[in-house]
Amino acid sequence: MIAAAIQRERSRAGKSLTALAAEAGIAKSTLSQLEAGNGNPSVETLWALAAALDVPLSLLFETEAPATKLVRAGEGDVLESEQSDFSAVLLSRCPPHVRRDVYRVVMQPGEVRRAQPHPRGTVEHMLVCAGQMRVGPLGQEEVLLAGDYYSYPGDHPHSYEALEPDTLFMMVMEAP
Amino acid sequence: MIAAAIQRERSRAGKSLTALAAEAGIAKSTLSQLEAGNGNPSVETLWALAAALDVPLSLLFETEAPATKLVRAGEGDVLESEQSDFSAVLLSRCPPHVRRDVYRVVMQPGEVRRAQPHPRGTVEHMLVCAGQMRVGPLGQEEVLLAGDYYSYPGDHPHSYEALEPDTLFMMVMEAP
DNA sequence: CCCATGCGTTCGTCAAGTCGAACAGTAGGA
């Protein structure tokens, strides 16, 4: 499981086993065994690998990439409250080892804003406060109204487009 | 460095070294040495500990806690765009190794909702989409209008109160 | 052809992490 992650990240970085072992300062035999699934590395070893791969250590524990999630205003599992004047929807539970920066964005209608992909593993969360917008990965764009929530991978080409003046939304940018 | 984190989390969970070691299925001698700073544990050991502590493994690599921050609608450092129809404000940059769960909340006026403190290090981020509310730590409550942002420690007594019907806001709950 | 250089694997050796038991210290009852 960690084995696969190491192999994945190494091939993504285009490094050979020998080269990575050298950069990380560990024996290539060690790395070989790790990728073979034999072993239970020490944190020191993993730290060296993560540093050499220039990825957060967390990434070596992940298994899969996320997909999109759309929660319309009024939808979603409601967390009930003792007091009936309060209702909350958990839109996204944070996976371990990610950063989530919070933005407030105002956007005007105009041409479609096409974003070049962000670093691998990035996820964007959009919650529309006012107005109307179309947003999402290529081919999976959605029209969001006030109260709608949509999250999708940010490491694929995607676009933003305000459909009303002064469209206001909250964006949580998630990076591994 | 990992030593302090383990000790911190263990005391936060209110477990004894002996009990934690038993739950995690590791020798208490091992845990003792880890907390003493001697050692370079294997992932298996850390996984067992994180599971027994019921925290993400990331948490064992340390964290920090902030204070309150209020950004009124229209305030904040604007991230300029090449396209003038787009403006974003970075409300909160995520510190390393914290979890941030995203909620959408609808609240009705009524009695003040007093929250018992969440676990140590918790931070709440509120962005009001519609309506009006009063929220914040005891003695530092603020009235927020649509577009206002407020963040504050969640590990101190604090309260929520909607001032208009169907007050809609986004809450990002941050946990170390 | 043959040697060089790269790849990733397997092997024996050594150091280090993990274990379980025995240890000292503190409370709290009977």
Place this chain on the structure above:
DNA sequence: TCCTACTGTTCGACTTGACGAACGCATGGG
């Protein structure tokens, strides 16, 4: 007081991860 139950510590024995050298295997000049 003695006993019990708990705290966290230190010790030797065992297990295992990390190392470095040697291996088999490809590729590409000279």
